[in-house]
Amino acid sequence: MRRIGGARLCRIGRNVAWVLLPFFVATATSAASIVPAAAADTAEIHYDITVRINPGARTIEGRSVITAKTSEELTLVLGRRFEVMHGRVDATSLGPSAITGKMRAWRIPGDKQIPRRIEVHWRGELSALDTSLDHPQTLGRNEPASSDAGTFLPDSSGWYPYIAEKLASYHVSIELPGGQRGIVAGRLVEESETDEGYRAHFEFPAPTGGIDLMAGPYKVETSTMRGAGGKTIQLRTYFHPQIADLAPAYLSSVKSYIELYESWIGAYPFTEFSVVSSPTPTGFGMPTLTYLGIEVLRLPFIRSTSLGHEVLHNWWGNGVYPDYAQGNWSEGLTTFMADYAYKERESPEAAREMRRGWLRDFAALSPGQDAPLTTFTSRTHGATQIVGYNKAAMTFLMLRDLLGRETFDHALQAFWREQRFRIASWADLRGAFQTVSKQDLNSFFDQWLTRAGAPVVRIAEAKRTKSDSGYRVNVTLEQAAPEYRLRVPVAIRTGEGEEMRTLDLEHGRQTFTLDVRTLPLEVILDPDLRLFRRLMPDEAPPIxxxxxxxxxxxxxxxxxxxxxxxxxxxxxxxLQNRALKLVPATDSLPSAPALVIGLEEQVDAWLARHQLPRRPEIVRGKGSAHAWTVSRSDGMTLAVVSAREAASLAALIRPLPHYGRQSYVIFDGAKAIGRGAWPTRVQAVKLD
Known part of the structure; x- marks a missing residue:
């Protein structure tokens, strides 16, 4: 992913090409309808790109005309692997470039005569598409790659000439051999297939961050829906032949998600949305489309989870761009309004379980592993996801609990109206919520965005006494420094049920007096897990x-x-995705968290030698391999991976890293046949 001027260029990528061919078949949709005309007029930079790709030979050749409506100095960038055959700035030759890493760059001096015209012809060789990579490897790779099975040119690879630090609108035309189809974010203006091959022309009139290109031997299915105000929206699937039968279900799901978010936020900002399959295990989203691995698309739960997340990114992230210099709010807001919202619709229990997972994940971080939300830009490893997605999502939950659902939703709608196709920051979000709620939210946003870590809250003391109206409960709460201003949910359990109260904790230690009509038996801290905090050791089972x-x-x-x-x-x-700190198996038990891996007999003997708990009963005798966690008496966590034989151990390499939220997993070969988390214990004090 390339970021320009702090903007999110897109979660997946972009692609550009532009050539007007007389035999294109024009579609009925007008280009201007993709975004408001005002948005299209704001782009200082515009790309007209034509690109010809031969996937079998892994070659690319392109021509780009860049129009710059700005007099300032510019930097033109292109991937170092590509050869410039011809380049001019107005009537002047482009000249030599400077080399930085995998990129080459040219300084374009400022000029009061605008618009300026930059023309570049380039060509080069693409890398071979590697389908053996796993999901993290695929996401971390930014090479332009191609084969007959598929082509992916990520924006971050510099596969086309672009102006650094600038948003831009574009026209892209793609030329491919027959049997191939190509796509970039934007509106499909026209396409054709003749004996000469396949050609398609896309345009994106709004200023946006970058271009990713995808191509493959796709079977394309199309559906049409009416969006807000009667606007026509084209829905498409670009699927490999082996999953073409999934197209109708995906088209129906996309329609439902667009209808959901139009009613919740505002009109869908584009005129199309496509689901595109990849031969590699990808999971990306960009304006007007999502790019997902073939095997991912086959998973039965994707349509009810990840697909909606990617559709929503057309509002948050690709409709309003995060100001990365001040933190990426879009992933947390999208997680809250997609992944978490679906759990809320499923049941209160499912939503609570997701909140429990977020808090358990955060408890898994060691001190210093997290960072303030204002520093989060994108997911690079588990810790960044726990903060940038989960903590941010729970921040929005706490904000909704504070303001109420109606005010919260109205503020989001106002934010969308004011900021679409603009770069917006956390401060802009705060402003929308303050304006609509008429509340000062500075302290709320400051403590949750600018501080690393989370509050640690405990019930220090709880007592009950008789009162004229029934009973009185004195609850003393403590929080560790630095102090937060918190709305702490507390439940008072009586013989007739539970009474929920919210306590405003602003100091390190405070006592609250609560009147209760019937005999109070117990005080429970945050039983519904609605406060983002670091769980106490007894509250957070090891995962x-x-x-x-x-x-x-x-x-x-x-x-x-x-x-x-x-x-x-x-x-x-x-599992650890870093250089291993190996400790000999013959050493004494280390005074640090430890991962132990071995065959069954080796593991059982090692546990017995160190007087550690035996293999849990819930996994014993089942499947071909087990993984489980142990809380040691010294507070350290132990994770044990045990397999029946070498083949069973090898079968865990791909699947086991995906089960980090579990306390135990049982495998039969590479298939998980059992999993779960040790019970979470609530923080409670019985009243005498």
Missing amino acids: LRQIMVDRAAVTILLPESGEVRGTAETLAGK
């Missing part, structure tokens, strides 16, 4: 993710040598 994200964790490999030793080391590397 596998603690070993994955804790950089102080050590690794103990029980196989001494041979192929099984190599398999164990590979698995440890996948």
